[in-house]
Amino acid sequence: MPDALVRDLFDGPLDVVGDIHGELDALKNLLHQLGYSEDGVHPEKRRLVFVGDLTDRGPDSPGVVALIQSFVETGAAQCVLGNHDLNILLGDRKHDNHWFFGEEFALDGSDIPTPAVIADESIRDRVIQFFQTLPLALERHDLRVIHACWDDEMIEVARRSNDAVALHQEHAKRITTAQSQQPDIDTIQKGLEFQNRNPVKVLTSGKEQRAAKPFEASGKLRYQERVSWWHEYNAEPYCVFGHYSMYRGLDRGASRAICADYAVAKRWQERKHHSFDGDFKGMLAAIRFPEKVVVFDNGDTEVSSIQD
Numbered sequence: 531m532p533d534a535l536v537r538d539l540f541d542g543p544l545d546v547v548g549d550i551h552g553e554l555d556a557l558k559n560l561l562h563q564l565g566y567s568e569d570g571v572h573p574e575k576r577r578l579v580f581v582g583d584l585t586d587r588g589p590d591s592p593g594v595v596a597l598i599q600s601f602v603e604t605g606a607a608q609c610v611l612g613n614h615d616l617n618i619l620l621g622d623r624k625h626d627n628h629w630f631f632g633e634e635f636a637l638d639g640s641d642i643p644t645p646a647v648i649a650d651e652s653i654r655d656r657v658i659q660f661f662q663t664l665p666l667a668l669e670r671h672d673l674r675v676i677h678a679c680w681d682d683e684m685i686e687v688a689r690r691s692n693d694a695v696a697l698h699q700e701h702a703k704r705i706t707t708a709q710s711q712q713p714d715i716d717t718i719q720k721g722l723e724f725q726n727r728n729p730v731k732v733l734t735s736g737k738e739q740r741a742a743k744p745f746e747a748s749g750k751l752r753y754q755e756r757v758s759w760w761h762e763y764n765a766e767p768y769c770v771f772g773h774y775s776m777y778r779g780l781d782r783g784a785s786r787a788i789c790a791d792y793a794v795a796k797r798w799q800e801r802k803h804h805s806f807d808g809d810f811k812g813m814l815a816a817i818r819f820p821e822k823v824v825v826f827d828n829g830d831t832e833v834s835s836i837q838d
């Protein structure tokens with residue numbers, strides 16, 4: 531019987547690493563800056579925790595998964611499931627997970643494929659097998675780790691399941707059935723219910739709300755916007771999450787919850803820009819506990835915004 535989707539977080543000092551999105555070099559550089567050996571072992575017995583979204587957009591998603599899988603299997607790391615990882619488990623083809631389905635693809639719509647290691651059958655099998663072992667949330671008395679949104683009600687549902695795909699499908703089906711009995715429900719409301727009433731969606735991609743007015747994102751007109759849940763988060767344990775792809779310097783949390791995703795996923799775009807000088811704006815970072823210091827893949831450090 532597999533373990534439940536909410537599990538105990540490692541004890542001791544930790545380095546919680548943000549979304550990696552296939553940026554293998556950034557990951558290797560960050561591990562070096564944090565003082566880990568190539569097999570993920572730290573001389574001061576620190577351990578690694580990954581907030582999920584290991585793949586897509588960057589140049590080497592299979593390499594990132596293989597490395598983190600090796601750490602998890604030796605007990606050097608823990609990792610939670612992100613929405614990109616979930617999409618792969620669900621077999622959902624998205625504009626940025628072409629590599630998994632064996633196809634080259636240009637993320638910018640041009641004729642030149644975005645550089646990416648393409649999966650073959652054996653890579654696909656290994657990635658799926660590894661993602662199937664991942665929990666949705668990790669917790670200990672002083673710290674919680676989640677990909678997108680810590681929501682107590684949805685966490686309780688996830689505690690009673692050990693299969694993220696089955697839990698996702700069960701709730702999606704339940705929402706579809708309920709909506710079929712409400713002929714007057716509008717399209718935006720339908721979309722919001724699929725997002726906000728499915729525990730797997732809430733935990734891996736956060737809550738959404740109706741936007742005051744439609745806005746454009748990734749070339750599409752959107753009517754739903756993300757809820758900044760961390761402003762209302764005031765539980766005793768700190769919470770580290772990823773997902774929201776915020777550049778360094780932006781407001782990225784409240785006093786007890788902080789986003790570890792420093793937008794390394796935007797590097798594929800930065801590399802293409804004519805004025806790119808090798809200095810990335812999107813970074814990979816880890817938040818250290820109990821120090822609450824942020825360490826970046828280029829060696830920079832800063833004090834985090836969360837407080838005692």
Ligand SMILES: [Mn+2]
Binds near residue numbers: 772
């Ligand atoms: Mn995400």
